[in-house]
Amino acid sequence: MENSLSSHRVVLLLLFSLVLFLNTELSFIASARATDNNSKVYIVYLGEREHDDPELVTASHHEMLESLHESKEDAHNSMIYSYKHGFSGFAALLTSSQAKKISEHPSVIHVIPNRILKLKTTRTWDLLGLSQVPTSFSSSSPVKGLLSDTNMGSEAIIGLLDTGIWPESEVFNDQGFGPIPKRWRGKCKSGKDFNATIHCNKKLIGAKYYLKGMMAELGNLSYIIKNDFKSNRDAEGHGTHTATIAAGSFVSNASFYGLALGTVRGGAPRARVASYKVCWIIVGCSSADMWKAYDDAIHDGVDVLSVSIGGRVPEGSEVDQLVYVAAFHAVAKGIPVVAAAGNDGPGAQRVVNVAPWFLTVAATTLDRSFPTKITLGNNQTFYAESLYTGPDITTGLVFLEPGSDYTTDVKGKTVLCFDKPVLKEGEAAVILAQNVPDEIYPYIFTSYEHGADILQYILTTRSPTVRISAATTLTGPPAAAKVAVFSSRGPNSVSPAILKPDIAAPGVKILAALSPYDPHEHKGFGLLSGTSMSTPAVSGIVALLKCLHPDWSPAAIRSALVTTAWRTSKSGEPILAEGSNNKIADPFDYGGGLVNPEKASDPGLVYDMEIKDYISYMCSAGYNDTSISRVLGKKTICPSPEASILDINLPSITIPNLDQEVTLTRTVTNVGPNYSVYKAVIEPPLGISLSVYPSTLVFGSGEVHSFVVTVKTSHKVNTGYFFGSLTWTDGVHDVRIPVSVQTTIMTKT
Ligand SMILES: *[C@@H]1O[C@H](CO)[C@@H](O)[C@H](O)[C@H]1NC(C)=O
Ligand SMILES: *[C@@H]1O[C@H](CO)[C@@H](O)[C@H](O)[C@H]1NC(C)=O
Ligand SMILES: *[C@@H]1O[C@H](CO)[C@@H](O)[C@H](O)[C@H]1NC(C)=O
Ligand SMILES: *[C@@H]1O[C@H](CO)[C@@H](O)[C@H](O)[C@H]1NC(C)=O
Ligand SMILES: *[C@@H]1O[C@H](CO)[C@@H](O)[C@H](O)[C@H]1NC(C)=O
Ligand SMILES: *[C@@H]1O[C@H](CO)[C@@H](O)[C@H](O)[C@H]1NC(C)=O
Ligand SMILES: *[C@@H]1O[C@H](CO)[C@@H](O)[C@H](O)[C@H]1NC(C)=O
Numbered sequence: 001m002e003n004s005l006s007s008h009r010v011v012l013l014l015l016f017s018l019v020l021f022l023n024t025e026l027s028f029i030a031s032a033r034a035t036d037n038n039s040k041v042y043i044v045y046l047g048e049r050e051h052d053d054p055e056l057v058t059a060s061h062h063e064m065l066e067s068l069h070e071s072k073e074d075a076h077n078s079m080i081y082s083y084k085h086g087f088s089g090f091a092a093l094l095t096s097s098q099a100k101k102i103s104e105h106p107s108v109i110h111v112i113p114n115r116i117l118k119l120k121t122t123r124t125w126d127l128l129g130l131s132q133v134p135t136s137f138s139s140s141s142p143v144k145g146l147l148s149d150t151n152m153g154s155e156a157i158i159g160l161l162d163t164g165i166w167p168e169s170e171v172f173n174d175q176g177f178g179p180i181p182k183r184w185r186g187k188c189k190s191g192k193d194f195n196a197t198i199h200c201n202k203k204l205i206g207a208k209y210y211l212k213g214m215m216a217e218l219g220n221l222s223y224i225i226k227n228d229f230k231s232n233r234d235a236e237g238h239g240t241h242t243a244t245i246a247a248g249s250f251v252s253n254a255s256f257y258g259l260a261l262g263t264v265r266g267g268a269p270r271a272r273v274a275s276y277k278v279c280w281i282i283v284g285c286s287s288a289d290m291w292k293a294y295d296d297a298i299h300d301g302v303d304v305l306s307v308s309i310g311g312r313v314p315e316g317s318e319v320d321q322l323v324y325v326a327a328f329h330a331v332a333k334g335i336p337v338v339a340a341a342g343n344d345g346p347g348a349q350r351v352v353n354v355a356p357w358f359l360t361v362a363a364t365t366l367d368r369s370f371p372t373k374i375t376l377g378n379n380q381t382f383y384a385e386s387l388y389t390g391p392d393i394t395t396g397l398v399f400l401e402p403g404s405d406y407t408t409d410v411k412g413k414t415v416l417c418f419d420k421p422v423l424k425e426g427e428a429a430v431i432l433a434q435n436v437p438d439e440i441y442p443y444i445f446t447s448y449e450h451g452a453d454i455l456q457y458i459l460t461t462r463s464p465t466v467r468i469s470a471a472t473t474l475t476g477p478p479a480a481a482k483v484a485v486f487s488s489r490g491p492n493s494v495s496p497a498i499l500k501p502d503i504a505a506p507g508v509k510i511l512a513a514l515s516p517y518d519p520h521e522h523k524g525f526g527l528l529s530g531t532s533m534s535t536p537a538v539s540g541i542v543a544l545l546k547c548l549h550p551d552w553s554p555a556a557i558r559s560a561l562v563t564t565a566w567r568t569s570k571s572g573e574p575i576l577a578e579g580s581n582n583k584i585a586d587p588f589d590y591g592g593g594l595v596n597p598e599k600a601s602d603p604g605l606v607y608d609m610e611i612k613d614y615i616s617y618m619c620s621a622g623y624n625d626t627s628i629s630r631v632l633g634k635k636t637i638c639p640s641p642e643a644s645i646l647d648i649n650l651p652s653i654t655i656p657n658l659d660q661e662v663t664l665t666r667t668v669t670n671v672g673p674n675y676s677v678y679k680a681v682i683e684p685p686l687g688i689s690l691s692v693y694p695s696t697l698v699f700g701s702g703e704v705h706s707f708v709v710t711v712k713t714s715h716k717v718n719t720g721y722f723f724g725s726l727t728w729t730d731g732v733h734d735v736r737i738p739v740s741v742q743t744t745i746m747t748k749t
Contacts, residue, residue, distance in 0.1 A: 048633025191231025237518025267540015363507025604733025
């Protein structure tokens with residue numbers, strides 16, 4: 001019998017070569033298209049709608065395009081989408097001179113070139129990885145109260161922008177579901193191998209797909225036609241997986257080759273799923289398509305949007321952030337948008353989806369490990385991590401020197417490496433010894449120190465051998481949740497005063513349903529890792545919170561999550577961040593901390609945000625009064641003197657360049673008991689003093705109070721960031737926000 005370790009690896013190798021091949025083909029298509037037609041896809045953004053009737057909105061778009069074209073027909077043909085529900089704008093194929101001309105039209109706010117974005121999964125050692133649904137979702141978990149209080153989210157509708165759904169998956173069964181909420185205005189659209197009548201039910205209530213923007217950009221991709229479904233059906237697996245994590249129905253006895261055996265379910269197992277397929281196999285997701293999905297989702301009546309998609313890093317200028325203004329319109333209409341932080345960690349300043357209206361999610365590991373016993377020929381044993389599930393195998397053992405290109409004969413042998421080798425067919429297994437766990441390849445992982453011991457054995461033995469046993473599942477201590485090495489870190493490279501990520505959730509080796517087309521799938525399920533997986537976990541929790549507190553704004557929900565998050569394990573030890581040396585996690589790793597759903601349902605106070613906070617951000621991001629007025633659909637002026645970005649009412653304080661002293665304000669709203677007295681407790685960053693005035697706040701029911709924070713540095717030299725916190729406590733609720741301060745002394749001339 002072939003051991004499954006090497007057969008998995010072969011699958012992966014094929015997958016990688018396919019990607020490379022296709023990327024070449026795609027750039028060829030794109031350039032070929034560019035030469036015979038200089039048009040490209042642009043999003044023309046017009047802000048808030050000027051008419052309530054969507055047909056009138058679209059008519060105004062056609063009119064604008066007619067001014068650019070010889071004939072009405074050409075104008076209509078150039079239009080790809082009309083955005084007419086959540087906001088006004090359109091996507092069209094334009095030449096650069098047409099794009100320039102239309103940008104001068106008085107009602108145009110911005111003309112934004114279409115971008116191709118990517119899913120945020122690191123797919124891979126997920127093959128060797130292994131776990132359950134996040135621990136916070138297990139039956140003994142604190143989620144229980146919130147779950148039963150909300151009837152498991154049965155009134156909530158979670159929209160996902162992703163690769164679609166595999167509708168036959170058991171996680172979308174609607175057994176015992178009540179009627180679809182009446183306010184739902186969306187629908188299921190039939191298409192290739194997707195029959196709305198058969199495939200949608202009381203669980204999967206929306207299923208649409210968006211391909212026009214991608215096709216206009218890249219041409220008619222025969223590749224997509226051949227390898228994907230021109231419908232909401234998921235050829236990738238990613239969308240089925242994320243939808244399971246957010247809202248999967250209960251499926252008992254799910255596992256990956258028997259490992260991680262248990263019940264799979266989503267954060268809000270009774271919530272309804274509305275799937276907007278905007279990402280296509282291999283090519284990714286086009287922003288023109290995503291804007292249409294946002295436009296529809298706002299119209300359809302989703303309660304929360306889950307977006308495990310992001311752009312390249314770094315994200316570029318603040319004005320580049322306009323690509324995310326469609327998400328702003330959702331948030332302004334009360335729909336939280338939960339987005340992935342990205343998988344470009346652990347270096348600094350890699351986080352994406354950094355606009356202040358996103359709830360941006362980092363990933364942690366689970367408090368679980370998958371020990372695999374390795375026994376050397378001299379009977380020395382070690383424990384490593386893998387997903388190997390086959391029978392015990394005994395093979396020869398060879399060492400592959402760093403940088404060596406596999407001239408050693410490795411056929412049928414286990415290879416020890418200290419850095420990632422180029423995988424070849426034929427090895428039985430690869431033991432990778434390094435202290436930075438890597439999510440990218442299907443190896444057996446061991447520490448550098450154990451690697452050194454194994455090497456010593458190889459070098460002193462004539463015919464070294466090794467026996468590898470199947471992985472087992474170990475839950476709880478000594479394993480603890482840590483910020484995953486791949487999770488993208490702050491500070492925010494676009495607006496450093498806005499803390500990103502906001503929060504963390506489990507996103508490593510998560511078991512959830514997959515499309516059978518996914519090479520990681522086994523009997524309907526598979527393990528994937530990425531901030532793509534932590535994002536829908538938070539979306540499910542947000543859906544529950546919205547059921548419990550329908551009046552909370554997206555900002556209030558974010559505040560509840562951030563101020564109550566866990567910073568320690570259940571045994572009281574600090575949560576660490578994986579990287580070159582497992583340090584204690586700081587706000588740039590995980591924002592407020594690891595999400596604590598039960599506590600978030602009763603936070604005591606919230607830092608809510610009003611439109612004025614978003615206006616402050618837009619003013620500081622370079623929008624002028626005219627543009628902001630149009631974004632908001634009403635006359636708005638940037639405050640003069642300019643409002644300080646430090647005053648945006650975030651549940652965090654981040655000061656990127658403190659010289660001597662600064663003062664800022666925050667406002668808190670009582671969402672707890674009628675009468676409460678809160679006192680400020682300060683944990684200052686090193687060398688920084690924080691004072692809060694007033695330091696006691698007395699609240700009646702629903703009352704709102706402001707306070708002033710003065711931050712002073714005693715550093716005489718420029719520093720990196722130091723971290724602390726400010727907590728308002730009434731003895732029951734600890735409303736904690738992270739404080740991050742960097743001293744930058746202005747050079748005096
Ligand atoms: C260029 O694109 C426009 C808009 O789709 C189309 O009408 C036109 O036929 C294309 N021209 C060529 C030469 O392909
Ligand atoms: C979809 O399913 C329904 C019910 O089985 C059937 O009547 C209809 O013909 C199907 N539609 C298509 C396009 O196959
Ligand atoms: C795209 O190509 C497929 C087959 O290659 C063809 O059937 C289809 O009509 C084409 N679509 C467009 C819009 O040209
Ligand atoms: C669970 O699955 C295992 C193996 O797939 C099977 O042997 C067992 O009978 C199943 N148990 C239940 C309760 O379905
Ligand atoms: C390893 O252990 C096995 C069984 O316990 C024993 O038969 C064998 O002689 C041992 N080998 C060495 C090198 O000690
Ligand atoms: C505001 O910005 C728009 C687009 O960036 C520009 O066309 C317009 O002239 C600006 N208005 C003012 C008053 O500066
Ligand atoms: C809060 O106070 C108001 C007025 O004092 C009272 O009518 C109301 O019942 C109180 N609510 C709770 C939950 O105690």
